[in-house]
Amino acid sequence: MKKDINKAEQLWQNWEERQQRIEKLLGTSAESTRVIQQEKYDFMRMGLYRLSGQPNEKEKFYLNAIRLVTNNLQKKLYPNRFVRLLHQIKTNLYDKPMHLRRFQQQKDASLDLLRQRFKTLGLSSYSGKLENYLDHESNLVAIPMTTQLTDKRTLDVSVQLEKDKTGEYHFRGYQATVLRDGQIESTHAFGADTIVKAQEAVNLLSGRPVLQSYETADGLVAQKWIQFDLNVKTGTDQYKTREFHHAYSLEKSLSEVLPKIGLTGANKKDMVYELQQGNQIAYEARPPISETLYLEANPANRSVLIRDQNKQPVSVETLVARKEDAQKMRVDNTLTLVKSKESDKEQSQTFGIG
Incomplete structure (x- = not known):
C-alpha cells in the first residue's frame, strides 16, 4: 500500500532545497533577499492552490503554517493596502484557476x-x-x-x-x-x-x-x-x-530434438514464440520415459536446453539412452513373463494338472 505522504510537509522541504540552490547562486545581498522572498511567496501560494482542496489531518498543520508565512510575505512584498487588494483579487480570479488548470493538464499528459x-x-x-x-x-x-x-x-x-x-x-x-x-x-x-x-x-x-x-x-x-x-x-x-547476436534458428533446433525425445505433433511456431519470451515449456514425456521434461532456449550453444523432472539439465543422448534401457527392460520382462508362462504350461502337462 502507498505510504501516507504529508504533501504539505513535502512542499516545505522542497522549498528549503530550492532556497539553498538560489542562495548559492545569488548570495545574500538585500537585492537577492527580495528576489528570494518573491520566489518563496510564489512557490508557496502555488502549492496552497494545489493542496487546499482535501488535506488530511497531518497536512492541515503544515498548511496553516504555510498560509501564515505566505500572508506575511504578501504584506512585505505588497505593503500598500490598495496594491495588495488588487493583487489578492488577481490571484483569486486569475492565478489560482489558471495554475490549477495547467496543473491538471500537465498531470493528465504525464498519466x-x-x-x-x-x-x-x-x-x-x-x-x-x-x-x-x-x-x-x-x-x-x-x-x-x-x-x-x-x-x-x-x-x-x-x-x-x-x-x-x-x-x-x-x-x-x-x-x-x-x-x-x-x-x-x-x-x-x-x-x-x-x-x-x-x-x-x-x-x-x-x-x-x-x-x-x-x-x-x-x-x-x-x-x-x-x-x-x-x-x-x-x-x-x-x-x-x-x-x-548470432543467427540461431529455434525452429530448426526443435525439429532436431523433438522426435528424439518422443514429442510429436507439437505446434513449433507456438513453442518458438514461448521460448523467445524466455518461458519454460513443460510436457509429459511418453512411456517408457514417463516423466515431466522442461524445454528452454539455449542461444549460448545454439540449441534447446532440456531439464528433467528435478529441473536439472539433461542431454538428448541421456534421454535416448534412458528410453532404450527402458524399452530393453520392458522387452526382457516380456520375454521372462512368456518363458514363465511356457514353463508353467509344461509343468501342468507333465503332472497332468488341469
Missing part, C-alpha cells in the same frame, strides 16, 4: 505517457495506481507492485518516476525482485530505456534467455538474445548480462 509506458512493459494492470502517486510535491516516486508466481514465488516490482523542472513525471526504470517463501531469490534494476517486460524480467531472473529487438546505428531493426549470469553482479542491483 497518458506513463500509462503507455506501463502498457509496453506489461504493467497495464497497475496503471490505476498512477494517479494516486502523482502528487506533484515529490520529486521522486516509487510505486510498489506485487504479483503471485508459481512454485511459492512472488514478483515484487518497484517502478521509479522522477519529476523534471517543468513538473512533468517521467519513467526512470523499475526494480524487479523474485522472492521464494518471502526470501529474495534474485533482483535486478532495469533502467529508463529498458524494453524488458515484467514477465520477461521474471524469466531473466530465473536464468533463462529472452530474445529482444533493437534498432542499430544504421536505423535497422536487429535481434539479440540476452541472459543474466545470476552468479556475477556488476553492481548492487545489477546482474552481468550476456548478449548473443
Whole structure:
C-alpha cells in the first residue's frame, strides 16, 4: 500500500532545497533577499492552490503554517493596502484557476505517457495506481507492485518516476525482485530505456534467455538474445548480462530434438514464440520415459536446453539412452513373463494338472 505522504510537509522541504540552490547562486545581498522572498511567496501560494482542496489531518498543520508565512510575505512584498487588494483579487480570479488548470493538464499528459509506458512493459494492470502517486510535491516516486508466481514465488516490482523542472513525471526504470517463501531469490534494476517486460524480467531472473529487438546505428531493426549470469553482479542491483547476436534458428533446433525425445505433433511456431519470451515449456514425456521434461532456449550453444523432472539439465543422448534401457527392460520382462508362462504350461502337462 502507498505510504501516507504529508504533501504539505513535502512542499516545505522542497522549498528549503530550492532556497539553498538560489542562495548559492545569488548570495545574500538585500537585492537577492527580495528576489528570494518573491520566489518563496510564489512557490508557496502555488502549492496552497494545489493542496487546499482535501488535506488530511497531518497536512492541515503544515498548511496553516504555510498560509501564515505566505500572508506575511504578501504584506512585505505588497505593503500598500490598495496594491495588495488588487493583487489578492488577481490571484483569486486569475492565478489560482489558471495554475490549477495547467496543473491538471500537465498531470493528465504525464498519466497518458506513463500509462503507455506501463502498457509496453506489461504493467497495464497497475496503471490505476498512477494517479494516486502523482502528487506533484515529490520529486521522486516509487510505486510498489506485487504479483503471485508459481512454485511459492512472488514478483515484487518497484517502478521509479522522477519529476523534471517543468513538473512533468517521467519513467526512470523499475526494480524487479523474485522472492521464494518471502526470501529474495534474485533482483535486478532495469533502467529508463529498458524494453524488458515484467514477465520477461521474471524469466531473466530465473536464468533463462529472452530474445529482444533493437534498432542499430544504421536505423535497422536487429535481434539479440540476452541472459543474466545470476552468479556475477556488476553492481548492487545489477546482474552481468550476456548478449548473443548470432543467427540461431529455434525452429530448426526443435525439429532436431523433438522426435528424439518422443514429442510429436507439437505446434513449433507456438513453442518458438514461448521460448523467445524466455518461458519454460513443460510436457509429459511418453512411456517408457514417463516423466515431466522442461524445454528452454539455449542461444549460448545454439540449441534447446532440456531439464528433467528435478529441473536439472539433461542431454538428448541421456534421454535416448534412458528410453532404450527402458524399452530393453520392458522387452526382457516380456520375454521372462512368456518363458514363465511356457514353463508353467509344461509343468501342468507333465503332472497332468488341469
